[in-house]
Amino acid sequence: MTMLDESRIAAVASVLRNIPASAVEVIELNDPQYAAIKKLVAVHGDRAVALAVANALISYRLSLPGEKYWLEFADWGSRIPTPSAGKELVEAMKAFLAESRGNRMVVQQKARRLERAAPVLERVLREPGRYRDLGVLVKELAGVLGARPEEKTIVFAAKMAYYAYRALGLEVAGKNEIPVPLDRRMALLTSASGMINSTPDKVFTRYRLDAVRAWQKVSRESGIPALHLDAVVWLPAHGIERNLRRGLEYARDEFARRLVGYSKGIVDWNTARQVAGQIIYRDPYS
Structure with a gap:
């Protein structure tokens, strides 16, 4: 039995349809995670793709918000020698886990995950151009990790690889097939939007x-590929749990304010407030 509320999906898609492609471009450029990837690209060139993929695979159960965590990773990653082999990259990532402030939980589990992914990381290091087809990256990661292709960290790896290619000035293929990475913030927004009438947990x-299917439908109906849609709704929702404690209208205003800010004003206040009203349609904890 499906849990999707089709009327709420249509309502969310209808307001997102008003966000122009130029705003989506600017929002991504102002994503702190993109800034982190750009810093890595400046040091490591196209081998930064493998660094981005490796870190995405262990970007769960973090001790810092994702925006801050990726900046921490970029600071560390810009100081190390460029890895030349998958095993070398895995060992470097283990060293990062040992000192990271933002990635402290289930460290051994994450280290083993990196070891299993080493063959793919090796190929990304040696043939970064091959993985400009993001579908190839997702398929190979899912295969080596024994995971579903829509699993959060795998599609997130595709998103961060896309950011790396974008920083390199390169186009990618297959991005329309990549779903939204469903982390806890996106789960909360799925609940708050009413697209699924259940608690965030x-x-x-x-x-x-x-939830993944709901956002895929929103993507199709709004005309914003899910890979881009993630930044449009995820970034402005920073701190949403804290904001909701101050009330629904406060949370909507904060979301709208950030959406205007990240788009550098291309998304006007009225449009941003309409988007916020549909994304934060209800209090998911009430």
Whole structure:
């Protein structure tokens, strides 16, 4: 039985349709995670793609918000020698885990994950151009890790690889098939939007695939590829749990303010407020 509320999906898509492609471009450029990747590219060139993919695969159960964590990673990554082999990259990433402030939990589990991914990381290092087809990257990562292709860190790896190619001035293929990475913030937004009438925790666990399908439908109906849609709705929702404690209208205003800011004013206040009203349609904790 599907948990999707089709009317809410249509409502969310209808307001996102008003965001111009130029605004989406600017929002991504102002994403702190893109700034982090750009810093790595400046030091490591196209081998930064492999660094971005490796870190994305262990970007879960973080001790810092994702925006701050990636800046920490970029500071570290810009000081190390450029890895020349998958094993060397894995060992470097283990060293990062040992000292990271933002990635402290289940460190051994993450180290083993990197070891399993080493063959793909090796190929990304040696043939970064091959993985400009993001579908190839997703397929190979899912295969080596024994995971579903829509698993959060795998599609997130594709997103961060896309950021690396963008920083290199290179186009990518296959991005329209990449779903939204469903982390806890996106699960909360799925619940708050009313697209799935359940709590954020249940969306994140029991209804994960339903949530991914909901955002895929929003992507198709709004005309914004899910790979880009992630930045448009995820970035302005920073601190949303804290903001919701101050009330629904406060959370909507903060979301709208950030959306205007990240787009450098290309998204006007009225449009941003309409988007916020549909994305934060209800209090997901009430």
